[in-house]
Amino acid sequence: MSKMIELQHVTKKFNDKKALSDISFSVSEGEIFGFLGPSGAGKTTTINILTGQLVQDNGQAFILGKNAKDISANDLLNIGFMSDTVGFYEKMSLYKNLEFFARFHHVSTEVLDDLLKALDLYQDKDKKAENLSTGMKQRLFLIRAILHTPKILFLDEPTSGLDPTLSQKVHDILFDLKEKGVTIFLTTHDMNEATKICDNIALLYQGNIIEYGAPQAIIDKYSDENKVVIRFQNGKEITVPKEEVANYLGQYVVSIHTMESSLESIFIQLTGKAFTNE
Structure with missing residues (x-):
């Protein structure tokens, strides 16, 4: 399988503080990769480098088979990003929020309806976005990120605040995307979730990767x-x-x-x- 994401000896400093220290890893097509670390470990910095929002001080970063420094607007259409900071319209309904992105990506309303039903949101589709619970917003952001079946999907805590039943439904959707060849890069603080769904993980601490590999292989190594x-x-x-x-x-x-x-x-x-x- 081809490598969809790759970092080679990447280092990044902010003033005198080193955010990333010589980190290297790769993620193959159709892989679910867990990037695990506490706040301040360097996860967001890494994602920003991969998506062209930051430039590393040393090393190389590649995404979609090209240097991350060179990704274009068209390349970004092949990337899904779960974010609560952009494109969220509080005065519009849940459905209208998502319908806008469906039309932008030329995705049928049938696909949108299926995702809403799969994540138990269809019955709430006419609610104003400002009145949605945290869990509903979380699912809205997830649907928005996966609507167009991107080649690479970045997810930040995709099941945070969800009950076990809804978390399992999210996992089922991620496994379905994996089967379609989507590469999934996720951050989570739920170590059990990472063990369950990730093909490989990297444990990040203070800008360093302290362990890397298949979750069960890492567990076996230390058991x-x-x-x-x-x-x-x-x-x-x-x-x-x-x-x-x-x-x-x-x-x-x-x-x-x-x-x-x-x-x-x-x-x-x-x-x-x-x-x-x-």
């Missing part, structure tokens, strides 16, 4: 295969070496499972900091 967690009927849990498991059998054991790390615990292990959006 201790020689220890297991034993849970008892009274709710107590203990961690013991595998060879000691036999000593606890028959003692009201409810479950025994291997000790597997999570992306969040790995992040804490590598940085000494909790993974938060603070």
Whole structure:
């Protein structure tokens, strides 16, 4: 598969503060890539470089097979960007907000209606945008970004504030776009979500990529295969070496499972900091 996004040894400073420090990664066509890091880690700077809004100090950035510095207005039509800062008309209805973009991209109203129904918004389509809940706005912004089935899709916290049922519906739509060859670059603070839907991830901290690869491969790398967690009927849990498991059998054991790390615990292990959006 061709590389749709690639950074090679990119560095970016703002005054004397280094926002990105020699970062490199690539994202292939049809891949769901998770770019994970707390606020201030460098995620927005990276996206702005890839979309031609910023120029890096060192290194090279490529998108859609060309240098990010050289992307044109026509190239931007092949990119979907989930944003709440532009093109949101509070006095217009939810439907009119999206119909404007559908017409701009020559997308049929049938496609728009299908997306509204898939994300449980169709019944609220006549509500004024200013009266929408945070979750409704989130889904509106997502639909706007994916209406034209772009080649590359940038999503910032696509399921933030959504309940598990709606989050799953968003995931189903992303998997469908992936099947169509859309490359999805997403940021999320939900490590479980990243583990579930991403083909590859990069853990970003203070402008550095501290881990990169398939989520399960990273988890396996840091998991201790020689220890297991034993849970008892009274709710107590203990961690013991595998060879000691036999000593606890028959003692009201409810479950025994291997000790597997999570992306969040790995992040804490590598940085000494909790993974938060603070």
